[in-house]
Amino acid sequence: MQALVYHGPGQKAWDDVPEPTLQAPTDAIVRIDTTTICGTDLHILKGDVPAVIPGTILGHEAVGTISEIGSAVTGFEVGDRILISCITSCGRCPSCKQGRYGLCTGGGGWILGHLIDGVQAEYARIPFVDTSAYKIPEGLTDEQVLFLADIFPTAYEVGILNGQVKPGDVVAIVGAGPIGLAAVLTAKLYTPATIVVLDVADERLELAKKFGADVTINNGIEDAVARIMELTEGRGADVAIEAVGVPATFELCSEIVSSGGTVANVGVHGSPVTLHLEKLWIKGVTITTGLVDTFTTPTLLKLIAQGRLDGTPFTTHRFKLSESVEAYDVFGAAAETNALKVVLEGEKTPLNAPKREALALA
Numbered sequence: 001m002q003a004l005v006y007h008g009p010g011q012k013a014w015d016d017v018p019e020p021t022l023q024a025p026t027d028a029i030v031r032i033d034t035t036t037i038c039g040t041d042l043h044i045l046k047g048d049v050p051a052v053i054p055g056t057i058l059g060h061e062a063v064g065t066i067s068e069i070g071s072a073v074t075g076f077e078v079g080d081r082i083l084i085s086c087i088t089s090c091g092r093c094p095s096c097k098q099g100r101y102g103l104c105t106g107g108g109g110w111i112l113g114h115l116i117d118g119v120q121a122e123y124a125r126i127p128f129v130d131t132s133a134y135k136i137p138e139g140l141t142d143e144q145v146l147f148l149a150d151i152f153p154t155a156y157e158v159g160i161l162n163g164q165v166k167p168g169d170v171v172a173i174v175g176a177g178p179i180g181l182a183a184v185l186t187a188k189l190y191t192p193a194t195i196v197v198l199d200v201a202d203e204r205l206e207l208a209k210k211f212g213a214d215v216t217i218n219n220g221i222e223d224a225v226a227r228i229m230e231l232t233e234g235r236g237a238d239v240a241i242e243a244v245g246v247p248a249t250f251e252l253c254s255e256i257v258s259s260g261g262t263v264a265n266v267g268v269h270g271s272p273v274t275l276h277l278e279k280l281w282i283k284g285v286t287i288t289t290g291l292v293d294t295f296t297t298p299t300l301l302k303l304i305a306q307g308r309l310d311g312t313p314f315t316t317h318r319f320k321l322s323e324s325v326e327a328y329d330v331f332g333a334a335a336e337t338n339a340l341k342v343v344l345e346g347e348k349t350p351l352n353a354p355k356r357e358a359l360a361l362a
Contacts, residue, residue, distance in 0.1 A: 003121030009047035020125035025072035030064035048270030059120030061149035091131035155182035163264035175243035176204035
């Protein structure tokens with residue numbers, strides 16, 4: 001089969017690779033029908049995630065069809081359409097029992113496209129499939145649910161819930177990329193008084209307005225701190241959400257947050273960040289960090305199914321899965337291409353056969 005393979009910082013290729021095989025009774029093999037590229041994949045290509053070794057298949061977000069299951073799988077059958085989560089859960093370790101799947105110590109956590117081969121491939125092995133994937137309700141398309149694999153639960157859990165957004169709050173979201181815009185959509189579930197989005201690209205700020213932002217600020221041109229203070233009568237934002245992952249945006253969040261407020265860091269940082277405790281210590285500010293746990297995915301899936309949440313506007317470009325290298329180039333040059341999320345569509349060929357549905361593994 002073929003897959004998008006990481007070959008070291010700055011190097012990727014659409015390569016011929018061996019087909020995945022079941023390695024544990026809790027595994028499933030899945031034909032990848034639709035997948036996408038994450039900003040974290042770009043961080044990997046920059047060398048920001050050294051745990052990813054050359055030769056790894058990238059990707060951790062997908063919709064697929066099960067083609068083979070291990071003997072211990074009870075919740076799925078061959079032929080089921082599933083949403084593959086960016087987070088894998090063993091379901092048994094102390095962290096998983098607390099719903100902290102991102103901190104799984106039983107072989108899960110963020111492993112796809114990170115510690116094991118990922119899903120930007122024709123087929124992928126999904127460990128612990130019973131506790132790490134979701135059946136897709138009838139009538140929903142791949143694209144309607146695809147962004148529940150990562151950006152929606154990430155923005156919701158690490159941004160909105162960690163930030164403790166409440167009705168009447170002023171929420172400032174720094175970064176109008178996919179995560180920032182998903183934060184806009186999920187913040188609206190809590191009826192804040194004002195949602196402010198800050199970015200340096202006017203095109204992204206126009207998108208933020210379409211997604212529901214009340215106010216937009218180009219912090220490359222305007223004095224963002226002064227503008228936020230003007231909007232809040234000098235208090236600052238109740239919740240400042242960092243959705244980029246660079247030092248300047250984190251420091252901006254720490255400047256615009258109110259006393260007693262929360263800075264919720266969502267972005268993936270590849271460089272050290274200065275923490276200005278000389279200013280923050282007296283303000284009673286809470287700073288939260290974290291990897292998504294995806295415990296909210298079932299709730300978000302219900303909202304998608306009921307039409308209360310819509311992720312389809314995220315798609316700006318579509319490619320065949322075999323065009324992954326070109327798709328990365330377009331996504332990586334978002335400032336020039338205006339790419340928000342690219343969708344990679346598999347061939348949806350007949351499932352590999354013969355299949356060993358209840359393969360017993362030693």
